[in-house]
Amino acid sequence: MNTPTKYTVAIHGTGKRGKVHAETFCKDGRFEVVAICGRNRERLDAAALLAGDPKRYQDPAQMLRETKPDIFCFCTPPSVRLPLIRLGVEHGVKLIAYEKPMATSFNEAAEITDICRQAGVKTVVSHQIKYGSHFQKVKEIIASGALGRVHTVYGTTLGWLLQMGSHVVDYCRYFNGEADAEWVFGQVSGGEKLTDSHPSPDFALGEIQFRNGVRGLVEIGNLAQDVPEVEYFWHKVRIGAQGTEGFAEALIGGGWRAVTQDSGGPISGPGCWNAQLDQPPYIRDIALWLDDESRIHPCNGESALKGFEILMAICRSALERRRVFLPLERGEPEIQRLSGILPGTHCSAA
Known part of the structure; x- marks a missing residue:
């Protein structure tokens, strides 16, 4: 029996939701959190401990360039969605997971969708x-x-x-x-x-x-x-x-x-x-979708766009x-x- 693929994850954002993602990815054996990024050093250190103490960064571009993760997860205010999506696509990630709302305008949401479709990058939005x-x-x-x-x-x-x-x-x-x-x-x-x-x-x-x-x-x-x-x-x-x-x-x-x-x-x-009960299956479904194209994530970006x-x-x-x-x-x-x-x-x- 083949051993399931373990996917690498880089996380940007160390607030409440960032910490939930960091801890849940870390606890799931299908993932390895290889890096975490945030501007506030104290919050960054706290989130890193929940994520298994990966490499710490304060620049998401540097983090993605140096770690080349399969998954880029970011939990940030909606005003910076599009630049971070572009950053993930430019660094060749397979899937981008990010917080709702997916944008602050329809133009931006449509552009995010177009960029990811053209690059073949899957997206998941947190409607967990x-x-x-x-x-x-x-x-x-x-x-x-x-x-x-x-x-x-x-x-x-x-x-x-x-x-x-x-x-x-x-x-x-x-x-x-x-x-x-x-x-x-x-x-x-x-x-x-x-x-x-x-x-x-x-x-x-x-x-x-x-x-x-x-x-x-x-x-x-x-x-x-x-x-x-x-x-x-x-x-x-x-x-x-x-x-x-x-x-x-x-x-x-x-x-x-x-x-x-x-x-x-x-x-x-x-x-x-309850984040302890409901976040884990949301995270696990990311691995299952990367394993199998037909197992589309219930919170996929195409659905979020609609x-x-x-x-x-x-x-x-x-x-x-x-x-x-x-x-x-x-x-x-x-x-x-x-x-x-x-x-x-x-x-x-x-």
Whole structure:
């Protein structure tokens, strides 16, 4: 029996998410973390210990040039996505794993996708919450047909568009079988979060018509419905599906619940995002995809692009006061355009 390939990994970014990636890659026997990079020396040293004490760098270009890893993983603010993608491709990596959102504009997301397609480099975007047992349970209920014909998927979060909206849309698509969107109608309001590290309108409301006939509804930001079952702000996220015979939904921090055609009433179960439980299978699937082209990672970049395109279509619809059909064409960056008309909390575009 052949010994499975061990893939080498270089990591850039030593904040909370960088440390989670460093530790999880290190603990999985399919990977060897050969280098880690960060600007803050104290955080770099702490992350290196979690990663098995690999070589330490403060320049990602130097790190990639000297270590030539199979995988480049970076956990950095979204403003530097494109330069780091280019860096990974230039140094011949096989796969790039990075944090959501995949970009800050559709132009940038499309360019990232084009660069990686042309170079044959795989990409994975961190929409790993779908690995949670409660999300898996809802997916199982939907796939079983117990909801009858699914006609609506929905999501709500108090987090803003580029911070949590990427998760919401991705998991709505996940529950809807990864169907493509046909058109989007959106409304946005408030400009306080436009100066955030994940620049966004304070609130975005989107209606999505999927090509399989299912309608999607998403509320993202400070005017979204609360999720009172959950206390922790970043876990106040509800994603679900409604069918002709019932519904099923998962809360990032509050388990799952459903009513189905055979349940005889409400049913529910536990579940909460847990990096120790849910990050390892996300990481292991990277190795399995590199082993076998047919084992496409559930968080692959092509799927992430389709979700991100929906987010940017919501913004364009608000800006242009019309329904927006997909696929999008490249145009003026959406968040930049919003910055010109949403200077404060009392301005809106619809």
